[in-house]
Amino acid sequence: MKVTVSRKAHFNAAHRLYRKDWSFEKNDATFGKCNNPNFHGHNYELIASVTGEIDPETGYVIDMKVLKDIIKSEVEDAFDHKNLNIEVPEFKDLNPTAENIVVVIYDKLKAKLNPDLDLEVTLYETPRNFVSYNGN
Ligand SMILES: Nc1nc2c(c(=O)[nH]1)N=C([C@H](O)[C@H](O)COP(=O)(O)OP(=O)(O)OP(=O)(O)O)CN2
Numbered sequence: 001m002k003v004t005v006s007r008k009a010h011f012n013a014a015h016r017l018y019r020k021d022w023s024f025e026k027n028d029a030t031f032g033k034c035n036n037p038n039f040h041g042h043n044y045e046l047i048a049s050v051t052g053e054i055d056p057e058t059g060y061v062i063d064m065k066v067l068k069d070i071i072k073s074e075v076e077d078a079f080d081h082k083n084l085n086i087e088v089p090e091f092k093d094l095n096p097t098a099e100n101i102v103v104v105i106y107d108k109l110k111a112k113l114n115p116d117l118d119l120e121v122t123l124y125e126t127p128r129n130f131v132s133y134n135g136n
C-alpha cells in the first residue's frame with residue numbers, strides 16, 4: 001500500500017527568459033515582457049510529493065521533518081531571494097522557465113531521497129500558472 005506525503009514551500013526569485021544565442025528581437029518576439037533585461041520576479045510556490053510504502057515500524061513513508069530539511073537546503077537556501085540567471089549555477093546556460101526550474105528542483109530533491117521513493121514536484125510561478133514533473 002503506497003501513500004503520498006506532500007510538503008509545501010516557497011521562494012522568491014528574479015529571472016529573465018531569453019537565449020544568449022538569440023538576438024534581442026527574437027527573444028522579445030518569443031518571450032515578450034519576460035525578456036526584460038532588468039529581470040522580473042515571482043513568488044514561487046512549491047509542492048513536493050513523495051510516494052512510497054509505509055514503514056510498519058514508524059508509520060512513516062518519509063519523516064516530514066527530513067523532507068522539510070531537504071527542501072530547505074536544496075531549494076530554499078539555493079533559490080530564495082536569488083537572481084536565477086545570475087546566481088544559480090544550474091541556470092547559467094539554461095533558460096529559467098517554470099518547466100526548467102521544476103526539472104532542476106526535481107533532480108536536486110530526488111538525489112537526496114531514498115531511491116525507493118517516488119517524487120512529483122509541482123511549481124507555481126503565479127497563482128494561475130503552474131507546472132509538474134515526476135521524472136517521466
Ligand atoms: N510555458 C511557459 N510560459 C511562460 C513562462 C514559463 O515559465 N513557461 N513564464 C512566463 C513568465 O515568466 C511569467 O510566468 C509570466 O507571468 P505573468 O505575465 O505575470 O503571467 P500572467 O499574466 O498569466 O499572470 P497571472 O497572475 O497568472 O494571471 C510567461 N510564459
Ligand SMILES: [Zn+2]
Nearest residue numbers: 015034040042
Ligand atoms: Zn517570469
